Amino acid sequence: MGINIALDGPSGAGKSTIAKMLAKKMQYVYVDTGALYRSIAYYVISKGVDPKDSDSVVPLLEDVNVQLTYADDAQHVMLNGEDVSDKIRTPEVSMGASVVSAIPAVREFLFALQQNIAKENNIIMDGRDIGTVVLPNADVKVFLTATAEERANRRFKELSEKGDSSTYDEVLRDIIQRDYNDTHREIAPLKKADDAVEVDSTHLSLEESVEEIYKIITEKTAGTKQEGKRKIRQLPKVDPVVKGKKLSPVKMFFYRILGLIVMGIFKMYYNLSFEGRENVPTDGSNIFASNHRSYTDPVLIALPTRVPCTYMAKEELFKQNIFFKWLITAFGAFPVTRGNGDTAVIDTSIEKLNSGKNLVIFPEGTRSKDGTVGKGKTGVALIAALAQVPVIPVGINFEGKLKFRKKIIVRFGKPISPEELNITSANPRELKRLKGIIMDEITKLVY
Numbered sequence: 001m002g003i004n005i006a007l008d009g010p011s012g013a014g015k016s017t018i019a020k021m022l023a024k025k026m027q028y029v030y031v032d033t034g035a036l037y038r039s040i041a042y043y044v045i046s047k048g049v050d051p052k053d054s055d056s057v058v059p060l061l062e063d064v065n066v067q068l069t070y071a072d073d074a075q076h077v078m079l080n081g082e083d084v085s086d087k088i089r090t091p092e093v094s095m096g097a098s099v100v101s102a103i104p105a106v107r108e109f110l111f112a113l114q115q116n117i118a119k120e121n122n123i124i125m126d127g128r129d130i131g132t133v134v135l136p137n138a139d140v141k142v143f144l145t146a147t148a149e150e151r152a153n154r155r156f157k158e159l160s161e162k163g164d165s166s167t168y169d170e171v172l173r174d175i176i177q178r179d180y181n182d183t184h185r186e187i188a189p190l191k192k193a194d195d196a197v198e199v200d201s202t203h204l205s206l207e208e209s210v211e212e213i214y215k216i217i218t219e220k221t222a223g224t225k226q227e228g229k230r231k232i233r234q235l236p237k238v239d240p241v242v243k244g245k246k247l248s249p250v251k252m253f254f255y256r257i258l259g260l261i262v263m264g265i266f267k268m269y270y271n272l273s274f275e276g277r278e279n280v281p282t283d284g285s286n287i288f289a290s291n292h293r294s295y296t297d298p299v300l301i302a303l304p305t306r307v308p309c310t311y312m313a314k315e316e317l318f319k320q321n322i323f324f325k326w327l328i329t330a331f332g333a334f335p336v337t338r339g340n341g342d343t344a345v346i347d348t349s350i351e352k353l354n355s356g357k358n359l360v361i362f363p364e365g366t367r368s369k370d371g372t373v374g375k376g377k378t379g380v381a382l383i384a385a386l387a388q389v390p391v392i393p394v395g396i397n398f399e400g401k402l403k404f405r406k407k408i409i410v411r412f413g414k415p416i417s418p419e420e421l422n423i424t425s426a427n428p429r430e431l432k433r434l435k436g437i438i439m440d441e442i443t444k445l446v447y
């Protein structure tokens, strides 16, 4: 699996030019997904079919074979063996692409192709739904915008230079129409992913936009990955954690009492049960890695443990209000900046494990709305590998939303030991393997 960078945004925001420059700078493969939709539109138009006539468009897909090839540092689109890279750049094909891209069968047709390319390489993929649909787990997501007028201005210049006779007003009209099509279609509409960083290029030069996005990418991938070469990151110097350091007896006493009270309240309120409790170590300095369903998850995991747990919580939660900040801090939370290869978080995690506490991590980074378990980030594997402590997989199960008397089952799996798996360094390949094992085990514990 390569490093995936998703660059989305409306037509004419400069995505392809910028992505190309970045790909060159970072030695990534640039994938222009718009070209795929364009090649379908081109084929449809060449067969004399109206792109709006979806009933006629869909059967044509059977005769289409689209491939992306790379030669001389450039992407070439091969349509049934013919290189159509230049032919798909006309205003007619642009509008046709915007229309055919709203047809679900067309999107489905191109979906696997895009995902497969991303699996194999370090890529920068530009499009409309890359961060939201095609690569929801991309390492970095950028949403590039600019006003419609500025985009029309740029496109108009570009077309004029190529000898196209379209007027500025026509270009602007086209852009507004495509914006409308792309944002209003039912399937995979153009929209910013929640975790994407927005860059407005209206007042930025091309070089400034590239610099800005490059900065975002390097900040976000700092550590795990660098510029296409899979280097071992600059890691903090860490000695393996000495397991099970004893906490003060007074603290332990209060922790047990608090645990019993909260367990009582939770059992009264919910229909709560635990499975695999024998897998919960009685000593401390363990990592609990769980799927993430609700804000009560940290408590559900901590209840059957005998040693206090600490957990990473997203930075935003600490900014809500003073009381909430106090409350979550009292319950052992510490802030993490999402998407950052934040070495301070690693230091803090190791410190907590060294103090004898357990560490709860939600590798998916965010709560799952529908209960499915996501791909997860490698951070959990990194901490486990550096600290050389076991990871106990946890599956939190309930249907729908949490409410009174809701049946909740919390399952604990067998500890996963980096040492037994022979994972003793932060080698990216090994971390990926460990993360894969952890996520698989969590998934098995979720029904």
Ligand code: DC
Residues within 6 Å of the ligand: 011, 012, 033, 034, 035, 037, 038, 094, 097, 098, 099, 101, 102, 126, 127, 128, 129, 130, 178, 182
């Ligand atoms: O990026 P572009 O202008 O070459 O894209 C052409 C059309 O294809 C655009 O109007 C919307 C559509 N498209 C899409 O729906 N999803 C993508 N990932 C890329 C492009």
